[in-house]
Structure formats: C-alpha cells, structure tokens
Amino acid sequence: MSGAGAEKSLTGEAFMHMIKLKVNGHVQELGVKSHQTLLEVLRGPLELTGVKEGCGLGECGACTVLMDGKPVNSCLVLALEADGSEILTIEGLAQVGKLHYVQKAFVKEGAIQCGFCTPGMVMATVGLLQENPNSSQEEIKEGLRGNLCRCTGYVKIIKAVEAAVEMMREGEQT
Numbered sequence: 001m002s003g004a005g006a007e008k009s010l011t012g013e014a015f016m017h018m019i020k021l022k023v024n025g026h027v028q029e030l031g032v033k034s035h036q037t038l039l040e041v042l043r044g045p046l047e048l049t050g051v052k053e054g055c056g057l058g059e060c061g062a063c064t065v066l067m068d069g070k071p072v073n074s075c076l077v078l079a080l081e082a083d084g085s086e087i088l089t090i091e092g093l094a095q096v097g098k099l100h101y102v103q104k105a106f107v108k109e110g111a112i113q114c115g116f117c118t119p120g121m122v123m124a125t126v127g128l129l130q131e132n133p134n135s136s137q138e139e140i141k142e143g144l145r146g147n148l149c150r151c152t153g154y155v156k157i158i159k160a161v162e163a164a165v166e167m168m169r170e171g172e173q174t
C-alpha cells in the first residue's frame with residue numbers, strides 16, 4: 001500500500017482512506033472504506049459494470065481483473081490493498097474500438113452464451129496467455145480452473161483460448 005491516508009467520510013460515521021489506482025490507463029483517486037473490496041469500487045464509483053459479481057467469495061471468477069498484470073478475483077482484494085496498483089478490466093481491453101484478439105477468438109468460436117462469465121473468462125485468458133503464450137490444452141484447463149461457466153460446458157471456451165494461442169503464433173493478435 002502506498003500512502004493511503006485516513007480521512008472522515010462526509011457523514012463522519014466511518015473513516016475513508018484515499019487511494020490512487022490506475023484503471024484502464026486513467027489515474028483515479030478516491031476515498032474508500034476499510035472493508036470495501038476492489039470489486040465494489042470498480043462497479044460502484046468507477047461504474048465499470050463489465051466486472052461481474054457472482055459468488056463474492058472467490059469461487060466463480062466472474063470478477064476477474066488484471067492487477068499489475070496478474071489475474072485476481074477482485075471480490076477478494078480490498079480496495080486498500082490495491083492502492084498504487086494498475087488495474088485492467090474488460091472495459092479497457094479493446095483499443096480504439098478494436099476488439100482484443102482474445103475477445104475476437106471468443107466471438108469466433110461462439111464461446112459466449114448468457115455472457116455473465118465472459119468478462120472474467122476473457123481477463124483470466126489474457127493473464128494466462130501473457131504468462132504462457134503457448135499454453136497447451138491442459139495448461140488452459142488448469143489456468144481457467146477458477147472461472148466457472150454455467151452455460152457453455154467449457155468446450156467452446158477452451159477452443160476459443162486455443163484459437164487465441166494460434167492467433168498469437170500467427171501474429172494476428174492486433
């Protein structure tokens with residue numbers, strides 16, 4: 001944590017702590033309560049509702065974002081713990097209206113049904129492929145183990161991630 005300072009809230013009922021985050025390339029300074037999670041801050045004051053709340057317990061992966069380049073369950077990270085870090089959410093992935101290649105692969109393979117798990121699944125995939133661009137099918141399954149999908153049966157999701165690996169190999173990731 002870097003330089004979180006404590007201040008009283010407007011109502012004086014609870015202490016607020018000022019934190020600074022870089023979210024999707026923009027610096028954000030905001031007051032948070034000690035118990036607030038990163039997920040609550042992203043979906044609340046920052047209005048990034050692409051980040052989904054499923055279980056709220058670290059079990060479904062719907063809330064996955066990248067924190068300093070690594071996938072995290074944002075429901076398990078206190079906003080205070082995220083102070084000073086760089087956060088990437090699904091909203092920051094497409095560049096100038098152009099889908100990220102992982103998003104393209106999900107669309108191409110029809111790996112989306114209701115779409116609730118998709119933002120978390122895509123962010124977990126981006127993190128996985130940054131770490132291991134040549135992930136095998138087994139490594140993909142292992143890497144996405146913490147992300148649950150109630151609709152697709154996972155087959156198309158695995159295919160989409162394999163397609164993304166192929167796109168990277170062929171240099172089609174832009």
Ligand code: FES
Pocket residue numbers: 052053054055056057058059060061062063064073074075076
């Ligand atoms: S909402 Fe965070 S893991 Fe389920």
Ligand code: FES
Pocket residue numbers: 111112113114115116117118148149150151152
């Ligand atoms: S597409 Fe519905 S939960 Fe995954």
